[in-house]
Amino acid sequence: MTAGDWPPLPEAIPTPRSLLRPFSVADADDVYVYRRDPEIVQFLPVSQPFERADADHFVATQVLADPRERCVWALEHEGHVVGGVSLRIARQQLRxxxxxxxxRWLWGRGIMTEAVSDLVDIAFRRLPILKVSATAAAPNVRSTRLLQRLGMxxxxxxxxxxxxxxRILxxxxxxxxxxxxxxxxxANSG
Ligand SMILES: CC(C)(COP(=O)(O)OP(=O)(O)OC[C@H]1O[C@@H](n2cnc3c(N)ncnc32)[C@H](O)[C@@H]1OP(=O)(O)O)[C@@H](O)C(=O)NCCC(=O)NCCS
Known part of the structure; x- marks a missing residue:
């Protein structure tokens, strides 16, 4: 397989307590509800305050993302979009x-660990990558704990x-x- 002919990743990925699926423009209301919380965007490059128009713009960006470079999924839980996951693909680097x-109201339950763990499994199974990487601001302890739980x-x-x-981080x-x-x-399957 060359870097030019990687297979597409699934559009929908069921995980134990959520469904990863494509964003649609109709998700902007849900996105506004969770992203207007300053706590969730504390370590994200997101304008503040987060307005309704920012939700429209964010969703449009997700819908239009080029899957050869960045695959994105909305995280749906109990009928609402309550988050998202992404994989930025560096084909030449096999990464x-x-x-x-x-x-925020769903933090502390393991929902994101399950979703990201399933996404990492799919990425390694389907793509000829050597490595999955992640970046986090050092004070973003919830994020670094999640990465450690994944074995990173x-x-x-x-x-x-x-x-x-x-802030200088x-x-x-x-x-x-x-x-x-x-x-x-x-180890996990045995
Ligand atoms: C990063 C983020 C997704 C982590 O959220 P989270 O709720 O800590 O992550 P999870 O959904 O995996 O839940 C893990 C927590 O649930 C607990 N938990 C409960 N049941 C669990 C289960 N069945 N499995 C795993 N963990 C479970 C874990 O102990 C852990 O809590 P702890 O860290 O206090 O020990 C969240 O803080 C977030 O969205 N932050 C804002 C956006 C952001 O910063 N993104 C990352 C940019 S680098």
Whole structure:
């Protein structure tokens, strides 16, 4: 398989408590409800305050994303979009980078760990990638705990790397190699 002919990833991915599926323009109301919470966008490059028009723009961006470069799924739970996950594909580097966000009222239940774990499994099974990577602001502890639960290794601390809303933040890089995923996958299925 060459970098030019990678297979498409599934449009819909059922996970234990949520459904990952394509965004549609009709999701903007749901997106506005969870993204207008300043806490959820604390470490995301999202304008503040988050207005209804920003929700329309965000959803349009997701709908129009080029799946050869960035695959995105809305996370639907109990009939509403309450988050999203993404895979940014670096074909030449045989690498994919994950991104995720979840409505605050659903934090602390493991819903995102399940969804991202299933997404990582699908990415390694379907694509000829060597590695899944992730980036998080160092103070975004919920995000780094999630990455550790997935078995990802901390690979780098980039000091004073991100100036975000007047704060100077360190950034952490995490990675999961194919062979590490295979070991975890065998352990989890056995
Ligand atoms: C990052 C984010 C998705 C993490 O949310 P989360 O609720 O901590 O993640 P999960 O849904 O996987 O839940 C894990 C928590 O549920 C608990 N939990 C309960 N039941 C669980 C289960 N069955 N399985 C796994 N964890 C479970 C875990 O112990 C964990 O809590 P802890 O970290 O306090 O120990 C969320 O904080 C978020 O959307 N943040 C804003 C957007 C953002 O910053 N995105 C990342 C950019 S890098």
């Amino acid at each position: 994919a980078e994950i991104g995720y966000e979840l409505a 290794q901390r690979e780098a601390l980039l000091r004073r790397h991100w100036v975000h809303r007047g 360190d950034e952490l890089r995490y990675g999961l190699l194919r062979e590490e995923w295979e070991r975890n996958d065998i």
